[in-house]
Amino acid sequence: MKGLILDFVFVFAVGGGLCVIAQLLIDYTKMTPARILVTYVVTGVVLTAIGLYEPLVSLAGCGATTPLTGFGYALARGAESAVRERGLVGALTGGLTGTAGGITAAVTCGFLAALTFRGKPKT
């Protein structure tokens, strides 16, 4: 039980902490949300490549994989396993294979939501 609580403390702290960094960037640098998301994904790939993100994932689980840096982690991990399996071609297929589930879910949800819900009139 104590271990479980501690696990969730790490999930909360790392996930929340990654959001605070983005909030500081928004407040102090006026970066747009799109730039923040792009920065986070690329940072996730770089941190995974230099071996810093894997320890964070084993420490914080979904606290590290749910923020967009985790999307970068999935891209980098996908590229690695595809390269191991099929050589250099894997560099072209691995990234999107690793993130296919998330991207496809988002596209499907976007389309279904457009069919189901009414948008707000633009003011």
Place this chain on the structure above:
Amino acid sequence: MNLDARTYQMYAKSRSKKSPVFVDCLCAFLAGGVICCIAECFYRVYLHLHIPENNVRILVPVTMIVTAALLTGIGVFDKIAKRAGAGTLVPITGFANAVVSPAIDSRAEGFILGVGARMFVIAGPVIVYGTLASVVWGVIYYFLHKGGIM
């Protein structure tokens, strides 16, 4: 009231609300932390249901995306996001919202150049630069792997 430009500027500055950075950060921390903990709960429940771990790793973000899409559709997501700021933007929920929200709002422009194109307004750059970074890393990894370093 008669004010020259400089006095007015000083007056306006003294009255304008200071950006409450600390409060912003606290909200972002709490919202981001809670969202990640919800994801972690799903992760553990799915494992408990004996779903293989490689599928759970895909199912958890998918669950979060579907939830965020529903909340966006019924208009709740925007209300939470207004308070939470980066707390809802940075988790995968923000990515889902960035796809679903313009998709809903641009239906009037048609399904091809409206819904189909606009859903990638923010998700597009994320996918483009993420994919590019993964290609670069894949090529580097190939040589490291071949050289026996990794």
